[in-house]
Amino acid sequence: EVQLVESGGGLVQPGGSLRLSCAASGFTFSSYDMHWVRQATGKGLEWVSAIGTAGDTYYPGSVKGRFTISRENAKNSLYLQMNSLRAEDTAVYYCAREGDLSLRDWGQGTLVTVSS
């Protein structure tokens, strides 16, 4: 059974930093592209970043230059380093496993709140 468990969320001040983690199990982690997707309260899903099996990374303009996605295959772990956080980054952050450009499996999410 595929399991994705996010951690690292919490309250951070504007301009601060936070590192999210996603522990994967139940599949060969190194063989799959992985994504982060966020959802602000009452809002829709927003793609945040992706990392390929070769370590290639992709970001939308809203987070490019502030967020960094990375992976550690030996630890079956995905990370999201978030810097220069803004109030509009407040959301539940999900990690997801990709299969043919669809997000096949999702974690339960971790809440990030950016507020003074």
Next chain:
Amino acid sequence: QSALTQPASVSGSPGQSITISCTGTSSDVGGYNYVSWYQQHPGKAPKLMIYDVSNRPSGVSNRFSGSKSGTSASLAITGLQAEDEADYYCQSYDSSLSGVVFGGGTKLTVL
């Protein structure tokens, strides 16, 4: 503003059928057969219902089906059940981003 356009809400009675539309551009929906649909119940993570326009993952009811024409895709649900009440999101690959884009979501109400 979402990259893909969905109606904010749709509704139907138990047993009826509904469709949810998802409109994009030639850079996303129209350019690739990589359209997916997700169901999300309140407080839960999204669940993949349709991938590659019209394919159902194992375990998803055959009451759910997907299609695409040009730059628009659709999700159809037949034989509506109370448990289908949820938010539904379309998603496509976007070549201009080299990433994925979502629709704004559609709230399905089963009357």
